[in-house]
Amino acid sequence: MSDRSVFFISDGTGITAETFGNSILAQFAIKPRHVRRPFIDTVDKAHQVVREINHVAEREGKRPIVFMTLVNEEALEIIRGCQGKVFDMIKTFVEPLETEFNMKSNHRVGRFSDVAVDREYNDRIEAINFSMEHDDGQSSRNLEMADVVLVGVSRSGKTPTSLYLAMQHGVKAANVPLIPEDFDRGFLPPMLKPFKKKCFGLTIEPHRLSEIRNERRPGSKYASLENCRYEVQQAEAMMRREGIAWLSSTHKSIEEIATTILRDVKPDRLIY
Amino acid sequence: MSDRSVFFISDGTGITAETFGNSILAQFAIKPRHVRRPFIDTVDKAHQVVREINHVAEREGKRPIVFMTLVNEEALEIIRGCQGKVFDMIKTFVEPLETEFNMKSNHRVGRFSDVAVDREYNDRIEAINFSMEHDDGQSSRNLEMADVVLVGVSRSGKTPTSLYLAMQHGVKAANVPLIPEDFDRGFLPPMLKPFKKKCFGLTIEPHRLSEIRNERRPGSKYASLENCRYEVQQAEAMMRREGIAWLSSTHKSIEEIATTILRDVKPDRLIY
Numbered sequence: 001m002s003d004r005s006v007f008f009i010s011d012g013t014g015i016t017a018e019t020f021g022n023s024i025l026a027q028f029a030i031k032p033r034h035v036r037r038p039f040i041d042t043v044d045k046a047h048q049v050v051r052e053i054n055h056v057a058e059r060e061g062k063r064p065i066v067f068m069t070l071v072n073e074e075a076l077e078i079i080r081g082c083q084g085k086v087f088d089m090i091k092t093f094v095e096p097l098e099t100e101f102n103m104k105s106n107h108r109v110g111r112f113s114d115v116a117v118d119r120e121y122n123d124r125i126e127a128i129n130f131s132m133e134h135d136d137g138q139s140s141r142n143l144e145m146a147d148v149v150l151v152g153v154s155r156s157g158k159t160p161t162s163l164y165l166a167m168q169h170g171v172k173a174a175n176v177p178l179i180p181e182d183f184d185r186g187f188l189p190p191m192l193k194p195f196k197k198k199c200f201g202l203t204i205e206p207h208r209l210s211e212i213r214n215e216r217r218p219g220s221k222y223a224s225l226e227n228c229r230y231e232v233q234q235a236e237a238m239m240r241r242e243g244i245a246w247l248s249s250t251h252k253s254i255e256e257i258a259t260t261i262l263r264d265v266k267p268d269r270l271i272y
Numbered sequence: 273m274s275d276r277s278v279f280f281i282s283d284g285t286g287i288t289a290e291t292f293g294n295s296i297l298a299q300f301a302i303k304p305r306h307v308r309r310p311f312i313d314t315v316d317k318a319h320q321v322v323r324e325i326n327h328v329a330e331r332e333g334k335r336p337i338v339f340m341t342l343v344n345e346e347a348l349e350i351i352r353g354c355q356g357k358v359f360d361m362i363k364t365f366v367e368p369l370e371t372e373f374n375m376k377s378n379h380r381v382g383r384f385s386d387v388a389v390d391r392e393y394n395d396r397i398e399a400i401n402f403s404m405e406h407d408d409g410q411s412s413r414n415l416e417m418a419d420v421v422l423v424g425v426s427r428s429g430k431t432p433t434s435l436y437l438a439m440q441h442g443v444k445a446a447n448v449p450l451i452p453e454d455f456d457r458g459f460l461p462p463m464l465k466p467f468k469k470k471c472f473g474l475t476i477e478p479h480r481l482s483e484i485r486n487e488r489r490p491g492s493k494y495a496s497l498e499n500c501r502y503e504v505q506q507a508e509a510m511m512r513r514e515g516i517a518w519l520s521s522t523h524k525s526i527e528e529i530a531t532t533i534l535r536d537v538k539p540d541r542l543i544y
Contacts (some may be wrong), residue, residue, distance in 0.1 A: 004373075013531040015440070020292040023341065024365045027377035038531045065372070069295065085372050093296045093359055100337070100357050101276070105299035121525060128432045132407070160400045163435055167526075168287070253393060254439075259285040259310045 005056050005064040006032040009049055009079060011072055014038040017089060021067040032065070040070065046078040057083040120170065127166035127173075134174030135159055140191035143174055148265050149195050150175040151188075151239070152202035153231045154222075155212045157249035157257065161202065164254045169262065183234040188242055200261050201239040201246025206232050208250050277328050277336040278304040281321060281351060283344055286310040289361060293339040304337070312342065318350040329355040392442065399438035399445075406446030407431055412463035415446055420537050421467055422447040423460075423511070424474035425503045426494075427484045429521035429529065433474065436526045441534060455506040460514055472533050473511040473518025478504050480522050 006025065008017045014036055025032055035056075037049050057063050066084040070076045080086055094105045133139055134146065136159065143149065148165065150158040150173060158175035165173040176189055192199060204212075206228040213223035221227055239246050245264060249257055278297065280290045286308055297304055307328075309321050329335050338356040342348045352358055366377045405411055406418065408431065415421065420437065422430040422445060430447035437445040448461055464471060476484075478500040485495035493499055511518050517536060521529055 013525075013527045015527055015531070016292055016295045020288055020361070023288045024362065024369065027343075027362065027366050028369065028373055028375060029378060030373065030375075036535075038535065065369070071299070085368075087365055087368075089292070089365075090296065090299065092364060093361075094299050096357075096359075097296065097300065097337070101300055101302065103300060103302075106301060125432055125526075128435065132431060132435075135404070159404060160397055160439070163400065164439060167432070167436060167439060253285075254397075255285045255287055259287070263308075263310065 003060070004030060004032050004062055005035055005060060007035045007037060007049070007053055007064055007066045007068075007084060009037045009040050009066060009068040009070065011039065011041040011070050011075065014069070017067045017069040020089065024067075025065075035064075040075060040079075041072065043074050043078060046070075046075040050078055050082040053082040053084045124167065124170040127170045128163070130172040131162045131166040131174065134172075135162065137176040137189065137191070143191060143195055145172060146174040146195065146198060147171045148173050148261060149192065149199045150202060150261075151178055151192065151199050151244065152246070152249075153178050153204070153209070153228075153235045155209060155216070156202040156204045157254070158202055160254050161249075161257050161261070164258050165261070168255075168258065171262070178231075178235045178238065180231065183231070183238070186238075188238065196242060196244065198265070199242075199244045200265055201235070201244045202249045202257070203232060203236055203239075203246050204248060205250045275332070276302060276304050276334055277307055277332060279307045279309060279321070279325055279336055279338045279340075279356060281309045281312050281338060281340040281342065283311065283313040283342050283347065286341070289339045289341040292361065296339075297337075307336075312347060312351075313344065315346050315350060318342075318347040322350055322354040325354040325356045396439065396442040399442045400435070402444040403434045403438040403446065406444075407434065409448040409461065409463070415463060415467055417444060418446040418467065418470060419443045420445050420533060421464065421471045422474060422533075423450055423464065423471050423516065424518070424521075425450050425476070425481070425500075425507045427481060427488070428474040428476045429526070430474055432526050433521075433529050433533070436530050437533070440530065443534070450503075450507045450510065452503065455503070455510070458510075460510065468514060468516065470537070471514075471516045472537055473507070473516045474521045474529070475504060475508055475511075475518050476520060477522040 006021065008014045008021055010017050018036065040046055040049055053064055053066060064084040066079065066082065066086040067089055068079055068086065069089050070079065071090065098105055134143065148171060150162055152158050154177050162173035162175045165171040176192055182189055206225060209228040209232060210223055210225045213228065217223050247257065247260055278293065280286045280293055282289045290308065312318055312321055325336055325338060336356040338351065338354065338358040339361055340351055340358060341361050342351065343362065370377055406415065420443060422434055424430050426449050434445035434447045437443040448464055454461055478497060481500040481504060482495055482497045485500065489495050519529065519532055
């Protein structure tokens with residue numbers, strides 16, 4: 001079997017249902033068709049989704065998989081009556097936890113209440129702004145406020161990693177490139193001097209770097225394998241000399257890089 | 273009861289375990305202490321985590337909650353033997369799905385295999401780069417390649433939303449500010465003319481806007497309530513005139529804004 005429709009139903013954004021549902025589905029050799037139905041927060045909307053699921057079930061001759069993160073009891077009951085195979089992602093874990101904690105759950109919808117007054121949320125936005133302003137060594141202003149400073153050659157993955165650290169974890173991540181002038185001088189960029197302890201390096205295989213750079217500036221010296229080899233070798237030698245921990249981004253996702261950095265640097269201000 | 277230690281254990285980054293675990297815990301009036309243990313991919317590391325859990329259980333006199341997303345059977349068994357209350361987030365859903373699909377799961381670790389050769393992943397990085405280059409109306413180059421173009425007054429939430437759309441969904445999101453000169457002229461910024469169909473507006477309550485701007489430039493005309501009122505009123509009138517859909521970011525999280533935009537704009541290139 002190869003195809004199956006999968007519904008992600010939520011009274012919030014459905015991001016949790018979908019992210020987690022995808023991890024589960026990744027355990028199977030199937031190619032599901034995704035149907036997202038966020039903001040299902042009324043009985044009417046629940047009925048409408050059920051009609052849709054039943055229609056798909058009949059059309060495809062296979063019952064759709066339904067991952068749901070709903071808190072509203074009425075809506076829940078309605079969805080449960082559909083012709084799909086329903087997984088109640090909240091209740092499955094909330095019920096045993098009610099026993100464990102010896103308390104009732106509060107049926108709170110979504111992870112976000114009112115963002116305008118949410119301190120944690122505002123910190124996260126501030127971290128994104130900080131990371132944007134300190135992308136690519138743009139500014140040494142307030143660098144003392146950074147939780148972490150990523151360093152590495154151009155196109156080694158610093159920018160996406162900085163943004164991810166800010167967005168997912170509320171971590172203020174600056175990034176500063178290591179460029180040929182730094183290698184000629186033989187020193188770290190001077191703006192980094194006071195912050196060496198917060199620095200974390202990214203490196204990358206020269207072949208992969210050359211590929212990435214060639215997409216940007218095809219045939220340039222900048223993208224040539226020879227130059228990429230030189231820059232990577234120089235950058236690694238510099239980081240080793242300066243005692244900066246680093247990892248290779250070549251075969252790692254942003255998420256894996258970010259998790260490793262947080263595990264090693266352990267900034268105090270981690271947000272959850 | 274108020275405190276309880278919660279372990280998030282994964283053979284990957286643990287982001288799924290933690291994001292999902294947080295949604296579950298948000299249903300209870302407790303303030304848990306988070307302990308992240310990513311990359312638990314060997315028997316030795318599993319034993320080490322078990323020792324840690326048991327130590328915490330004894331110290332706190334309450335058994336810790338353990339959310340785990342492990343695929344390795346040996347490691348799984350070891351963690352199950354700990355003194356915590358263990359929730360196996362994968363198996364709970366994978367087992368009934370094995371029955372449903374009539375196939376065995378493949379025990380794949382994590383959502384990311386080798387990113388260097390993963391097309392989807394590279395599209396996501398490309399979307400982040402695109403959104404960075406098209407932040408704040410910086411460039412009208414390649415704007416035809418944008419999936420969505422966010423418009424709105426300065427500090428209405430365009431930048432974080434663009435970056436989130438790129439990072440989470442692989443959507444190329446440009447953003448262009450509406451500034452006093454546009455209001456004087458009475459037209460959308462000319463670069464937007466050919467792309468009106470892809471435009472989506474963000475607006476914000478003038479009071480909240482004034483607060484946000486005052487953090488940046490305290491006491492400025494730019495941040496004054498009077499000016500914020502004027503800009504917001506002008507921007508909304510312009511979007512209404514031009515037939516651009518919009519929403520207010522005041523009480524919404526980035527995630528909620530992004531989900532609404534995707535539901536309404538439905539770009540073809542959504543990545544999962």
